[in-house]
Amino acid sequence: MTTFRPDPTFYPSPSMAMEAPPERYGYVATFWRDEGEPQKDAVAAVDLDPNSPTYSQVVGWCEMPNVGDELHHHGWNACSSALCPSNPHPHVERRHLLFMGLRSSRIHFVDVKKDPKNPSIAKIIEPQEYKAKSGYSRPHTAHCGPEGIYVTNLGAADGDEGPGGIALLDHDTYEVIGTWEKDRGDQYLAYDFWWHINHDVMITSEWGTPRQIENGIIPEELLANKYGHKLHFFDMKKRRNIQTIDLGEQYQMTLELRPAHDPAKEYGFVGIVISTEDLSGSIWCWYRDGEEFAIKKVFDIPAEPCDDVDLLPNLLKGFGAVPALITDIDLTVDDKYLFVSCFGQGRSIMLDVSDPLNVTQVGEIRVGGIATRAPHPSRPDVPLLGAPQMVEISRDGKRVYWTNSLYGAWDDQFYPDGVGAWMVKANIADGTMTLDPDFFVGQGQFRGNRVHQVHLEGGDASSDSYCFS
Template identity: 35%
Template sequence: MASPDAKAAPAQAGACCASETKDATTDLGSGGFASPLEAMERPREKLLYIPAVLKKGGDQPDYLATVDVDPSSANYSQVIHRLQMPEPGDELHHMGWNACASCTGQPGRPVHGFLVAPGVLSGNIYFIDVHSEPSAPCLSKVLHAAELAEKVGVALPHTSHCLPDELLVSFMGSRNSDGGLEAEGAGFVRLDPRTLEVLGRWECAGQWPRFGYDYWYQPRHNVLISSEWGHPDCFTRGFNPADVSEGKYGSKLYIWDWAKKSMIQEIDVGQGSIPLEVRFFHDPDKAVGFVGCALSSELRRIFRRPSTADGEEQLLWDTECVVKVPPVPVEGWCLPEMPALITDFCISLDDRFVYLSCWLHGDVRQYKVYDDGREMKLVGQVFLGGLLKKGGPVRRLDGEEAPEPLVVKGVEIQGGSQMLQLSLDGRRLFVSTSLFSSWDLQFYPDMASRGAQLLQLDVDTEKGGLKLNHDFLVDFGTEPFGPALCHEMRLRGGDSTSDIWL
């Protein structure tokens, strides 16, 4: 096990091809898989990677934590390695891969071999080698914010996906000459998957969304669909309800022609709805996706419908609400009603189940999928904290009983269910409790001083149902660099949100 302060020196720029010497037929992270159903048959995951975010203004940088998730291991449910970034202040958030199923079989691109880890606030993008030594990742290259600003005019990187021949990263804005944050510049940047150099903007010149956030693509249906969080000068400071009424938070999905790289539709999903994560069914034949709308607490289905325009029959994209989590009337909070705040969701690889996290209410929900997602039946629910728990400052006024505070291994869970990651076989759902440091500090101030947690739920994949695994807990409140906030997870060898099949 590496020492807590282990810090890897950046490798040379060409290091990403060093892993060609690995045997792709035997290494779990290299071979890829031809279909979602084949992926479900892969061996059980043994390692999990998750970013740990430290206090703003401190002298310790964020780091990538490697967690042992093998129940037969003596180090099960422990952080076994910490890879610190070169400097403080990144706000590591979401991560992607240099190659996924869409890149299987390409020389020099081991599938799930390198993590792409953007720092939202610093603007740097880190490329982390988890292929050479999976239990002790090392930093391979840094793409600095100054270079991205100079070449393509962007800042605040968020989502990265591997394309068959490129990497594509979404950005949520730019910095002005005074260093302030602007929404202008939101969009997408192409990177070379081997040299990791900037290739340029992806979208056609001048076709930029109002705000940026997440996206999903599916060439089989000639589409990329992106979402929007809000103006970066607002969401980076925390949440102010007045900003919603002033139009500073998102309400739109942007539909892009994949081949032409041009915006062809805008879909408004409701004023102040804040559409965040976008994901499609894993079966590439299905032209169906979903978006989780945080503030309106809706899961909306994205689909195509026939339309007649200019006398011609064509297919247009549309959305419909398939899950609505009602707000709870409360006292002791900033508003008279508390939304669930759906901040993440994931889909099982066989497209049979959808999982939602409700960060403010604190619960994880499991839905059985019927009729291509037109109908969702709630079949599992577990509360993992949240603001509605007993003994807290918020009191619910709807007559429903508040859940007890969750204690695992003697640790009271801070925050609420937030990021989700599902194992390839769909039997283990990992849950972290931190959203974004400024929002954590605002809504769960104790989490800043006590740290966030990583939990695991066991999933009934036949009838449906969720059960907390009381043997698994990673408490980031006891980390050697001080209490940390943990966010999106990646599983060694792939997970339910990594791969896009073509």
């Protein structure tokens, strides 16, 4: 008799996931950005084991076959959601990371299980096939879920406009099944998505169309409040929009979504890049309020004045200030702390969100920044460009990692002197965070590529959905 055993990196509950072994490797999306001789994007494997002789070094490198994909976000083919009783898939395994080419619309499946130090390409979905079968282009984020692998997209299959939305891929074959939405309602712009999986509710957020994104931010459209400022709620079974919340048109770019990991809860957080009223960034909490969802702003991050306008890019010289530019947030698996990346100011802020509607700041680090260029403790005399951008947290909540590039064209606008490439880490203890002076992965190790998102071996705080409290 054959007995099927679920992948050991799948966990029924958040508390069990927090007891998982520490990660040994991080898998970083790296991309080339029009600097020097054209080279290929690649997946870098970084050693995260403090006891290893190669700690804080790139130990594996997997090149993509084409030039110009601009690898961006990536996600697992399978995760703990496979254990959900509503649609179980216990036979699948966490083996491949889907690396999306945000410019090319090409999806790469990279095997990180066969040889964790040396990732390898297992499958590629070419742009023509993906667009024809999904109805979309510019794939951005992938999540493993109850029906298959869900992928959000910024644009429609043809042209540089919308609507953007979600495509569904088969769990087993990785074939593109098609467009996920049956009724999108007033949803047109797309960016991130997540869900309250036990309640059959999906939430989607908004950035902009490919035209508004690919060549950099369009100042006139930003000031006219034409980027995204809404959240959309979908019935996951019926695949239809059941509610839209407009945060107010001045709250431009509702980006990363972080729902509570506790599957019994129906709340979560979204980061707003910038307010066109005062250049502030903000954190909002959506929550169930009777039959519908409500939302509340729970934390503001004001712009920082800058008297030396020569330090500012052209976009900001007229304002004499540096906005936070909240470009990523991440929530610990115990739902206690939220980490907020401020790409403009070179800050990452640690918030206590154990009471989600009454949030307090409990920590902060500074590295890089448009005006500050704060150095890392390992290189105290070297000013850094770029800033903490994509943030990832270990399952046990004891380690936090940041990479420093947002998106090639946007990097160039906010950091015209360049962003280089770096990855840093903080250790979390007793509710405080401290930069690890022994962990700094610099541009030379990334072979001249920039770095975007990192995911951790075996899963992390932004990877999995759980169906048991």
